[in-house]
Amino acid sequence: MPSPRKQRELEARSELILDVARKLLLERGFVGLSMDRIAAATEYSKGTIYQHFSCKEEVLVALALQTAARRCALFERAATYPGRPRERMLAMGVAAALFGERHPLHFRSEQTVLVTVREKVSADRQTELRGWEARCMGIACGVVRDGVACGDLDLPAGHTAEELAFGLWIMSYGLFAFQACHRGSASPHLGLSDPLETTRKNQQLLLDGYGWRPLTSEWDYAATRAGVLAHLAAPAEVGTTP
Secondary structure (H helix, E strand, O other): OOOHHHHHHHHHHHHHHHHHHHHHHHHHHHHHOOHHHHHHHHOOOHHHHHHHOOOHHHHHHHHHHHHHHHHHHHHHHHOOOOOOHHHHHHHHHHHHHHHHHHOOOHHHHHHHHHHHOHHHOOHHHHHHHHHHHHHHHHHHHHHHHHHHHOOOOOOOOOOOHHHHHHHHHHHHHHHHHHHHHHOOOOOHHHOOOOHHHHHHHHHHHHHHHHOOOOOOOOOOHHHHHHHHHHHHHOOOOOOOOO
C-alpha cells in the first residue's frame, strides 16, 4: 500500500498523462494516439505510462470516465436551480450544451469506448461508464417526477418519466453526434443556421405537447436561461455538488 504522499504523486502523474492524452486525441484522433507519443509528450518512459494504463484504450476510457463524472456534477448542479420543475429541466438542457462546449472530445471518446474498442476495455470499466450515463438520466427523471408531484405536469396514461426524459436526452444526444461528425462547422446545407437553437425549440415543443406548465406562451424562458447560466457560473455552496 503506497504512502499518502506516494499516492498523491501517482494521482498527479495520472492526471498529467490524461491531460496530455486529451491534447493528442484532439490533435491526432484515436488512430494517432499511442503510448509512445504519450510517453514522449510527458517525458516519462513508456514503462512508467504502462504502470498507470495497460493500453491506449484504457487511457481513452479513463478520459471518458473523467468527463462523465464532470457531466454528472454539472447536471446535479443544474437540477438545483431555484425555479419550477420545467425551468429546472431547461437548466439541464443548458448544462448539456455547456458540457458539450467545455468537453468537445467526450462524446467521441465515449462512443469509441462503447462501440469501437469495447473488446479491449474491461467489462467493469464499461459498466462504470454506463453507470454515469444512468445517473444523469436519473437526475432528469427526478425533475420530471417533481413536475408531476407539484401539478405542473400530467403524464398521459401509459407514459413514464423515463420516456419523457429520454425524448429530451436523445435530442441532445443527436445534436452532439452531429457536432462531433461536423466538428462544429456551419450547416447551411441543411437549412439550419443554429442547430443548438433548433434543438432547444424542438425540446420546448415536446414539453408543450406534454402540457408541462408553464407553457412557452406563458413564461419568459429566455429569462430563465439567463438565470440558469448565472446559477451554473456561481461558486457552489459548501456541501453542494460543484
